[in-house]
Amino acid sequence: MNNRILSGRETGALTRGYVKTLRIAVPQKPGFKAFVNATSHKVSGYCIDIFEAAAKKLPRVLHYKFVVVDGSYDELVCNVSLGIYDAVVGDITITAERAVDVDFTMPYTESGVSLLVLTENDSKPAIEWVFLKPLTTELWLALMGGFFFTGLVVWTIEWPRNPEYQGSSLRQCSTALYFSFSTLTFSHGQIIRSPLSKIVVVIWCFVVLVIVQSYTASLSSILTAKRLRPSVTDLEQLRSNGDYIGYQSGSFVQSVLKKRGFNVNRLNAYTNKTEYAEALRKGSKNGGVSAIVDEIPYITSFLSDPKYHNEFQMVNRIYKTPGLGFVFPKESQLVHDLSVAILELTFGAEGSQIEEKWLGKATPLPSYGMPNTDAAPLTLQSFSGLFIITVCISALMLLISIAKSVHAKYTEVRDSYMQSSEGDGGSEGHGGSGPLQNGTGNGSMADQPHHEARNEHPQGVNGIRESPGDVEPNDSVPEPAILIEMNTR
Structure with a gap:
């Protein structure tokens, strides 16, 4: 285990300080440096800024110095319980096993374990419906x-x-x-x-x-x-298929997978985002993995990268944890004081500003479990x-149109019937004598040939003679000029 001691710092209110200068261990992470970035010159990251901001809210001055440690997180926690270090500041997940030997502050971020999988590229049939x-x-x-x-x-x-x-x-x-x-x-x-x-x-x-x-x-x-659509939706599916699974190096996730019955030979450790992406793209059959099992903050950080958010997907939270916290020995007075300071920090604007600085703008939490990929039809x-x-x-x-058509037909038939009735009534009313005028439709005698009457009465009827101008060359008389008076005997 390699240790590098950095310069000490003092924070807190200008009152009576804590007596001891704390030696705080900081894990050296090869990847996900947005959380903790420890170098030979300085330490930085989201977790470091949260700790320093909370330490400034303490009622007394806190004297401390950071020690960069290259080791697993479980080793760091164990060293605190043994008194080698006074605290651990980093992205340490609060678990029941770790809480047996040390005390944790209030978690400063939510957490949990989820699956990171490759988005499935469905084989498309020749014809799509x-x-x-x-x-x-x-x-x-x-x-x-x-x-x-x-x-x-x-x-x-x-x-x-x-x-x-x-x-x-x-x-x-x-x-x-x-x-x-x-x-x-x-x-x-x-x-x-x-x-x-x-x-x-x-x-x-x-x-x-x-x-x-x-x-x-x-x-x-x-x-x-x-x-x-994700390629994998369930952890049991991975175990039954005998697929390879990846996890973050040094994370407690390995012990969780062992307890779930996964063969240790099927577990591969990775350190950064690039290794995550390459392993998932290869798949289990080509030397990679079918899924990455990691804590939600790291998966969220991975998916926030524009290079990966369209190609990969987080599904199915399989394990719930309280979150990330700072490690102190049992019965340390700083646990309570820092927990109160963390509560003030997370509920204020400063905590959100630190998170946005290192992890980007807050995004809505995904819906855990199998995603609804089949939208219900209308x-x-x-x-x-x-x-x-x-x-x-x-x-x-339609009924109005039919009614109008029926009414129009009825009106037409009624008018035709009334005209026919008026014509028949006019013939019977004259009783067989009366003036008849051709073309008016006022008597049946209009259909009688006029030249027959002229032949029978050459001198006209009842002494009425026709003028020569009334006779046409074909020996017929124009209809408007004929007026015949019929006498019945």
Whole structure:
């Protein structure tokens, strides 16, 4: 074990200080230097800044000096219990085994053990039908039925008066279906005239708009979830498959995996982010690992790197720990004082500023367990209200159109019947005598040949003679000039 003593420091309020100058061990880490970066000249990092900020809040001056130690974390904790060092400042995880021999301060960050895995690259079939997944089968059928029903209603309303919907049966059917399905892209144009049809189309276009927007959002969710599907989701899956597993060198995670029944020969230790990425990319079959088991703060730091956050994923917290804390001997007075100072620090703005300085901006904690990679499709029940509204309004417009057509037909038949009745009544009212005028439809005698009457009465009827100007060359008399008075005997 190599030790390097750095210059001492004094912190705390300007009152009576702690009597002893503390020798504080700092672990030398080959990787994840954002937490602890110990060199021959100085120590720095997130854990160091948290300790120094908390020490400044102590009621008395704290005298200490850092000692850089190259060894495992369990060895450092053991050396504190043996009195070799007065404390350990670093990213030391609070565990039950370690707490037997030493005391820990209040944790200054949350922790836990999780899996870091490679994002799965699904083998894609030759033909993809993923575009059908956003909607259930019932909703697809209801949507198709809505298109056909809307086309039928529009055709029924427009057919009597719109030439676009007339012609052969094939032309009528194609026009109605084209108009109905073109509402999907709002390219139907102006081929409707009736206000009733326009009401039907406006309501149906609103339904289509809502469904299209929901479909787009659901499809995007499905494609994103599929792209982010993890290759491994469970620790037991790794053990049953006999896969290799990685962990951070010097971490207590190795003992956790041993207790879970993993063969020590299947465990590989790694020290930094680059080794993590290379091992996961290779996989168990090519000299790498199928997953990295590490504490959540380190995995979060790994995923915060833009080089890795799209390629790797954290899933399934398998072990919960209180967090990271500072190590002191049993019954040390500094444990209580520093714990109070850490509480003040973490609940204030200074703690957040230190975290952002070294670890970046805080990100939302992931949802542990198997991620939901299969987005639920949209169901018919979700849009049942819209379908009920459009069906009711379309049916109402159709009934109004049919009622108007029936009323118009009834009015036409009634007027024709009244004209026919008035004509028959006029013939019977004259009783067989009266003036008849050709072309007026006021008597059946208008159909009688006029030249026969002229031949039988050359001198005219009852002494009335026709003027020569009234006779046409074909020996007929113009109809407006004929006025015959019939006498019945």
